[in-house]
Amino acid sequence: MAEVESFTLDHNIVIAPYVRLIAKEVGPKGDIITNFDVRLTQPNETAIETSGMHTFEHIFADLMRNQLDGIIDISPFGCRTGFHLIAWGEPTATEVAKVLKKTLEEIVKDSYTIDKVQGIAKIACGNYKDHSLHSAKEWSKIILEKGISDDAFVRNVV
Template sequence: MTPPTIGQQQPGAQLDPRLRDTLGEVDHRRVAPPYLRLISCLSGTAGDRVYQWDLRLSQPNREHLDLAVVHSLEHMLLTYLPQHIPQVVNVGPMGCQTGFYLTIVNSDSYDQVLTAVHAALADAAEATEVPHANTTDRGRAAMHDASGASGTARRLLAAAADWTQVYARPGAP
């Protein structure tokens, strides 16, 4: 069997209808962050399913987050997200500084992932310090912005009702 390419849904999988139009590649000129969308779903040889999510925070090619904010949010999400959805494998910052890739195994519920991300961002919004931001645990402990990360989390939470809308609604600015 040929392994699926990025963005290819496995045959027989039930896909939440809200994810159908944005699975795989999207037109970065038309997206309207913040949003959470499924990028791909791959099956492992033992039957595990690996889901790659796009948690987009800012508009690609127009704005980006400060690197210290990205670094701090990465620490916060890596700490808080597994507390709400233990199947998290990784949280990886996008090189363009516009969001994060979330890798989650054996959890195909869009609502469960949305709820877990919301809860993790609520934890981040309340944080006054960055978890593991020290020279013992990490390699660049000085490059953090706890207040910037918490403020970004609050901004995202304020827009949570729109997280399932990847593209701008007709008539929206």
């Protein structure tokens, strides 16, 4: 049976919000892929409702890619507490945390409106009715107030 790293993480001792390096993988041709745990809420205490999580997914796919080179994918956790961020190369947890902070700061601006969220029309989204920019904005405020750490176990706010 394959060991899944996130299932071996003690979710009782992490302190969200944080960015944590999960793994660096080296491909057969030497390419490096880096996987991060981008945790927005405290596991087993809070979870972002699906409409807000879905909107975060669309926003992150756009705004974070514009700030951090090499992002391959940003995928939500099924538990709705955060995202996997997978990138080419070796960005650091600090770099990813700073990009996350800038992205959340953009979301909370009054000027960030629903028309700026890409891919939420019926033609572009498989569940276009399940979005909430209001939720994404409210969660962004909460996350920013707590601060984003580049360490899952010790508060080292960026």
